Amino acid sequence: MLLYNRLGPSALKARLQAEKFHRRTVSFYKYVNIENPQEFRDELYIAWDQLQCYGRVYVAHEGINAQMSVPEHFIDAFIAYLEIVPALKNVPLKWAVEDDGKSFLKLVVKVRPKIVADGLKDEVFDVTNVGTRLSPIEFHNLAQQEGVIVVDMRNSYESEVGHFERAICPEVRTFREEVELVVEQLQEQKDKKILLYCTGGVRCEKASAWMRHHGFSDVNQLHGGVIAYTHEIKRAGLPSQFIGKNFVFDDRLGERITEDVISHCHQCGKSCDTHVNCAYDPCHKLVIQCDECAEKYAGCCSEECFREFSQLSQRDSLGQSMSEAEAEAKVEAKVEI
Incomplete structure (x- = not known):
């Protein structure tokens, strides 16, 4: 059995268009020790290929980071599989807010040095000493208080189309740039309450530990990221403090959170967030x-x-x-x- 895709883009698009069932997009991550990433990767590919899952999955010694498209009729089997794999048991799942079922064309599972390219040397700080995980409602309430600093831990092309209203949004193109820049820019505010957020939570795990390592005393993170926040705020009937679109790393390139369009076409300047x-x-x-x-x-x-x-x-x-x-x-x- 081949453990990778061999179809070209045209064939992949035709295959997706021919499907008679709907898909749902889900993302998850988990920092967990994986002794043999390559073996683990192959096991995942075999299992998920049989369930007709598509997506982009990164596996490393430190854990797993996945964004996937799962056929609706296989969702129960997909979740059951996660529960029987020790490294994936009880992993929190974040289902897409806005989903056309066409987020990915194929299944890609890759072994990487890290599940997020942060450029940090893990041996120089305690990566488990993360910030306080806040529920979406806790984050929502704290973000409105005076003196609280809200920081967007995503890239500038993400925050450009959507962000929390009071957030600091650094002008960076990669996460590895941002973790260093945020520590530098907030040096004089180490005793302030700091709230971090990202798409699904994975980047905040590492960023919060890095900030605590540099002496920040009250670091907090939005558990589940913008995706979890949006679902919870809607259930609670509260107005979203995140405005615009949430950028996502799949073929959708974004999901609508509020009707606000806060960015502009890079060519003509017209109001646009596509x-x-x-x-x-x-x-x-x-x-x-x-x-x-x-x-x-x-x-x-x-x-x-x-x-x-x-x-x-x-x-x-x-x-x-x-x-x-x-x-x-x-x-x-x-x-x-």
Whole structure:
């Protein structure tokens, strides 16, 4: 049995479109010691492939970080499987807020040095000494109090389309940049109550431990992240303090939390919060683009990329196109949480 996908993008899209059932998107993570990540990875791939699961899963000695698409008729079997795997037992699941069932095209399970690329040396601090985990309601109430500092631990392209109203949103493109920057910028406020949040909670686990290591005395984190917060706030009938869209690392690129549109098209400046990847594969830059500019530039992020894309399309017709494997590798290289 092959333990990886061998279909190209076109075949994968056709397969998904042909499905007669619905899927649900779920994310989860767990910091847990995994003795043999490669063996664990293979076991997961076999089990989830049989359940027709798609998604992107990272496995490391320190744990697992997963975003997945699960067929509705296999959800019970999927959850039952998690419960019989010791490393995954009782793992908290975060189901998508806004879901079209088409978040992923295939199943990718990879062994990585870490489940989040943080650039930190774990041996120099206690990674288990994390901040206080706050329920969504606790976070909601505390975030409104004077003197409390709310920090968005996501990248700037995420916070650009949605964030908590009073949050500090650092201008960074990667998490490894942010953990260092936040500690530096808040040096004079180590005794203040600090609330951290991210998409599902995984980045705050490491960030809170890093801040405590640097002397911050009252570090707290939103347990379950923005996804859990949105579900709980809706159930409680409370107005969301998170406005706009929650960026997600799958083909949806975002889920609507409130009707607020707080960002603008990167090309014309029109009010817009739709993320797209530049259609010119060698670039594949993530930008916010309105419908008019998407049509004008054929989904490219700039006039330069549009020209190159047009020329590449002409070469493609002569059989000189980039291979699907090369294109996929470029897309994968852009994923950074």
